[in-house]
Amino acid sequence: MRIGIIGAGALGQALAVRFVAAGVEVLLSDSRSTRCLREFADSIGPGLTPVTVAEAADPEIVVLAVPWRELSETVAAAEVSDWQERIVIDTTNPLGPPDFLVVDLQGRPSSEVVAGSVPGARLVKAFNTLAPALVGADPRTPAGRRVIFLSGNHAGANNRVARLVEHVGWAAVDLGPLADGGRLQQFPGGPLPTLSLLLQP
Template identity: 75%
Template sequence: MPIGIIGAGAVGQALAVRFLAAGERVVVSDSRDPQRSRALADALGPGLTAATVEEAAVEEIVVLAVPWRRLREAVRAAESSDWQERIVVDTTNPLGPGHTPAELGGRPSSEVVAGLLPGARLVKAFNTLPPALLGADPRTPAGRRVIFLSGDHPGANGRIAGLVRRAGWAAVDLGPLAGGGRLQQFPGGPLATLELILRPGAEALLS
């Protein structure tokens, strides 16, 4: 099945490029600028389809790749009151206007996101690297770039870890959102913006 991406900005475009390179099919949407998703489909060719947010949101795996300030707008555009069994990948970072930290009331940002998506199996991933690195070849001469992920549903974590590996990255599962989500969160988390490379032959360390 295709991977749905909500958001055709820098993060959405970077992930679309890497997923397509891995042989995945992608459905991408942008509620604020539908022309941007159509232009992306024209540029990247077969395998990527421009769609509405509602169409992207019905896929089994849905990637939320929108700025924090537009998160609720994007969820509303999906027109879904029940995300049951869908895996939603949260790439967001809680930044408000002027890149100031959003007020979360002491909660991890993924807890806020999960509250907007009843029934979803939420996985936090792809939020610790800038778009330029996300879109670049994850295989470097020194090894593979690491993608951190966390979530409360081991099966969902495993599905996304498999996607990460197929695309060429190294996957590091940090476990539940309460701990792992805070480690990844930007700003504040110690893993945010950290570019790690897994050396060849070091995969056994992640087993």
């Protein structure tokens, strides 16, 4: 299995660590420091390859893990003319500089805005409700497996992402379509962000 991660900040790196540990090949891109990205890849070892944004957008499953303010620029750098064959995992939250102020989306769920940036993609919202430190930690604890919420409008894509989540060791909870699940995951405003749950054995 091979996935692309666009964005090598705290969350992108946390996801890369967990995916590689589970035997998933990761193509990781970052638009800022190529040197730091290479150093991070060297620290992880085989299974993680530093690439360009366009190369990270090539696999069937692509994770968007960039700050909200960089969304448009990043999608443009991906140089994808047709997202239709891809599942895009949206980890973003609508927070902007300088002090993580909430971006006014005029009542629209953030996932709806992201979906409009990647037309044709089967978008699944996931990994946006937990701090990167929790995402990067071992998903299996003595008390149970850490829950990852996801939602999307394409049942097949939701199932693919849920299988990926379970493969890594987390417990997937599918919240259904974005109109409902996306609002539950919305940060800020939804009830699920920062809620860390464990599925007991």
